[in-house]
Amino acid sequence: MVLALARAELKLLLRNKTVAVSSLLMPILVGLWAGFNLPDDASPQAWAITLCLQLLMVLGFTVYFAVTAALASRREDLYLKRLRSGEASDAVILAGLLAPVVLLGVLQSALMLIISISMGAPVPAPAPLLAALVLGTGLCLAAGVATSGRTSSSEQAQITTLPLFLALMGGVMVAIVGPTWLPLPGGGVGGLIHHAVTGEGDALLPAASLLVWIVLFSLLAKAWFRWEPR
Template sequence: MSTAVLALSSAEWKLLMRNKTVALSATLMPLLLGLLLGTNVPGSADVRIWSATLTMQLLAVQGLTIYFTVTAALTSRREDLYLKRLRSGEQSAAAILAGLLSPAVVLGFGQMVVLFGLSVGLGAPLPANPLALVLAVIPGIALAVAAGAATSGRTSTSEQAQITTLPWLLVLLGSAMWASMSDSPTVVLLPGGAFGDLVHRAMSGVDLLGGLPAFGVLVAWIVLLGLLARTWFRWEPRA
């Protein structure tokens, strides 16, 4: 990571922590929600229940810590002309975005590690196949970043992000809940369902090759949202 990216990341972290709404949604809420979910699982729960719980914990972090923070941060930096000033400098667009988005990604990844450790401490089994869990988490993070960049292009102010992010959060968490209650193969076509399918296979170790369609679905969603982000993203304030 270059010096410029590190400097941007440090400055962005300080800006994020000054915004009470973003700081609360990115730090306290995901951990509290994850703790609530984990402590409500019975001690004798089987792998399927823990898989569903872990899915919701991880998606809560991806949705609140990464997706919402990326949306609000990019919108706020655009509206105060910070993005425009950065874009007129020597740094490339990739370096600028890497510096601005890495704090949310690093924070989210750290929270997912904490919540996973908490779940194991509360009785969750260790993954039968850790690689499958990685194949769920990494695309999940990429999906949250792409969705945040796309949503910021349709968001006028950082305060409005509390509204514009709701549809994707409902799709993400709602499809995961639906997948935990249904055996229908169609739920894997939705992002939360595909993510939950990979987490369950990681925890149970059952039919790992059968998780390739779910992984493909996540990649397809990343590509779609990446294209939308490229189309909608703005470096200057919306008219």
């Protein structure tokens, strides 16, 4: 049932031009632009900043924005209400609806990493890199579900997601100036990527920061998420 819902949701996502462009095209273009603007002898620090930017763009657009826009749209056209009238539980419905953006996010992140390594980026340490992807995805899923409760349409998602999107992108500053920016939602991702590429710092504090944000947004999602229009 989850797979059937996921296939249907993927088709709906790709049919929505706003979501498709923002979730699929934008992260790829920004990621390629960031990579091509680095010199051939770029330092590990420079590559850490670039990889952090690439991953946060994927998480921000492909996961966070897509989840917010999709759930808001499905709620307003009563699709969520119709799904709940069937045999599927709430958990199964959400898993089926969120699975496509997780898959797209993982594929785009892998593509960005392969492109960057082929252009000369150091191979990141796998453990902190995987932690950044998994915890960052969890953060953006929880935040997307929460924000969708304050969003009435996929078009309005371009406005309601902006504050947190900027806070996510602030995680790049961790790779530039250090842990001062770690408390931001994207700070944990920036700290883990910086550690994975340069070996500097540690992974425990950034991971703990992400876990705190995941718990916070999960609580907000439980309080704000609505299955039907008001």
